[in-house]
Amino acid sequence: xxGPQARRTAGPERLSPVQERGGRRKRTVERxxxxxxxxxRIFADQGYAHVGMRDIAEAIGIRGASLYHHFPSKxxxxxxxxxxxxxxxxxxxxxxxxxxxxxxxxxxxLVGAHVRHLLRRRTEYLVGLHERPSLTPxxxxxxxxxxxxxxxxxxxxxxxxxxxxxxxxxxxxxxxLGILDMLNGVSSWIRGEADSDADExxxxxxxxxxxxxxxx
Amino acid sequence: xxGPQARRTAGPERLSPVQERGGRRKRTVERxxxxxxxxxRIFADQGYAHVGMRDIAEAIGIRGASLYHHFPSKxxxxxxxxxxxxxxxxxxxxxxxxxxxxxxxxxxxLVGAHVRHLLRRRTEYLVGLHERPSLTPxxxxxxxxxxxxxxxxxxxxxxxxxxxxxxxxxxxxxxxLGILDMLNGVSSWIRGEADSDADExxxxxxxxxxxxxxxx
DNA sequence: GTCTATATGGAGATAGAC
DNA sequence: GTCTATCTCCATATAGAC
Numbered sequence: 001x002x003g004p005q006a007r008r009t010a011g012p013e014r015l016s017p018v019q020e021r022g023g024r025r026k027r028t029v030e031r032x033x034x035x036x037x038x039x040x041r042i043f044a045d046q047g048y049a050h051v052g053m054r055d056i057a058e059a060i061g062i063r064g065a066s067l068y069h070h071f072p073s074k075x076x077x078x079x080x081x082x083x084x085x086x087x088x089x090x091x092x093x094x095x096x097x098x099x100x101x102x103x104x105x106x107x108x109x110l111v112g113a114h115v116r117h118l119l120r121r122r123t124e125y126l127v128g129l130h131e132r133p134s135l136t137p138x139x140x141x142x143x144x145x146x147x148x149x150x151x152x153x154x155x156x157x158x159x160x161x162x163x164x165x166x167x168x169x170x171x172x173x174x175x176x177l178g179i180l181d182m183l184n185g186v187s188s189w190i191r192g193e194a195d196s197d198a199d200e201x202x203x204x205x206x207x208x209x210x211x212x213x214x215x216x
Numbered sequence: 217x218x219g220p221q222a223r224r225t226a227g228p229e230r231l232s233p234v235q236e237r238g239g240r241r242k243r244t245v246e247r248x249x250x251x252x253x254x255x256x257r258i259f260a261d262q263g264y265a266h267v268g269m270r271d272i273a274e275a276i277g278i279r280g281a282s283l284y285h286h287f288p289s290k291x292x293x294x295x296x297x298x299x300x301x302x303x304x305x306x307x308x309x310x311x312x313x314x315x316x317x318x319x320x321x322x323x324x325x326l327v328g329a330h331v332r333h334l335l336r337r338r339t340e341y342l343v344g345l346h347e348r349p350s351l352t353p354x355x356x357x358x359x360x361x362x363x364x365x366x367x368x369x370x371x372x373x374x375x376x377x378x379x380x381x382x383x384x385x386x387x388x389x390x391x392x393l394g395i396l397d398m399l400n401g402v403s404s405w406i407r408g409e410a411d412s413d414a415d416e417x418x419x420x421x422x423x424x425x426x427x428x429x430x431x432x
Numbered sequence: 433g434t435c436t437a438t439a440t441g442g443a444g445a446t447a448g449a450c
Numbered sequence: 451g452t453c454t455a456t457c458t459c460c461a462t463a464t465a466g467a468c
Binding site for chain 4: 269280288
């Protein structure tokens with residue numbers, strides 16, 4: 001702040017990616033994943049702001065100050081968690097909407113993939129969907145952008161199905177919001193983390209969304 | 217803690233409900249409502265734990281210390297907010313499930329009432345549904361109890377409709393969770409607060425839930 | 433019912449040795 | 451890559467006057 005140069009732009013940070021073989025110190029990449037995973041668990045239980053850097057550090061057996069070797073701030077840990085539940089689904093799930101098949105087939109595939117991804121990253125979803133107000137405005141805008149893009153892609157497949165006469169005509173924007181809220185809500189009550197635990201949820205939700213409650 | 221008597225059980229608190237007529241000081245009841253409403257707005261924007269008692273106080277033009285005349289702690293403000301989105305819906309919406317009519321009619325009425333209540337208490341829903349981890353264990357258990365009761369009543373009407381053949385057979389527990397997640401999610405994106413703003417959402421959700429996406 | 437003043441504790445973050 | 455030690459700030463909550 002007082003010096004002539006911004007400190008983060010001074011040069012490459014030279015994080016040697018690997019220590020000498022078999023070293024007792026963890027590689028940086030491993031540590032980052034360990035930190036975000038552990039932090040997500042604690043954030044989910046106690047809420048982001050109530051958790052201290054010391055809490056996160058002690059959960060993985062190091063001191064609070066050591067975290068700053070891996071993340072420049074507590075908010076950057078939260079940002080990393082949020083990315084795994086917003087950017088990752090965009091990259092992993094949305095391609096299913098570009099595959100061959102009817103809107104029904106493509107949306108069914110997306111629902112299944114979404115729930116299974118959510119189950120693998122359950123705690124991250126709990127944190128990422130609820131703690132966005134604690135992000136910096138820049139990070140918040142980035143995260144919200146991924147969420148909005150995902151929502152828009154779902155809306156588009158709904159609108160395509162309505163145009164082709166395969167889906168009932170309704171407001172596609174509201175329908176996509178409702179469907180995604182329903183899917184994401186799973187994170188707050190699901191137990192277990194195997195794909196088999198997701199199957200019953202997916203079966204019920206697919207029946208509910210495509211056929212509705214009303215019996216034929 | 218050190219004295220022989222618990223301080224809160226010593227006797228009636230004698231909150232004089234009204235000051236002399238036209239007083240410049242606000243009546244206690246009004247102030248409580250003003251505080252919870254204002255606090256909900258700020259909690260929703262910035263997250264419960266990032267907001268200080270000073271922030272809440274200054275938003276209504278008083279000093280931080282004065283809040284403690286109305287609430288014994290910051291957590292009690294949050295608890296009051298949570299009650300309006302859990303206990304109040306139980307009292308105001310669930311009677312619709314006891315009224316005359318088919319499961320379809322009763323559930324349709326509940327969906328409409330739920331969204332309209334949510335719209336009136338939008339910021340409170342945002343806070344109450346996300347900040348439960350910040351409650352004390354006792355308050356948390358109370359709030360979760362209301363939510364679970366509400367969910368159980370929805371599940372029961374679904375199960376009744378399935379038994380009568382009116383609804384398609386599916387897992388009623390998962391379906392009720394999905395439906396309520398879809399409804400509550402509205403709080404995070406809806407704009408406006410008139411009942412008319414709710415109508416389009418209700419129409420879309422009722423069509424989606426009862427008839428499904430698939431065209432007849 | 434609201435104020436000023438303050439006690440008290442805890443947080444995020446930094447410095448520099450190893 | 452992790453440590454110890456510490457800076458600095460800000461939070462909740464209390465005491466007691468008006």
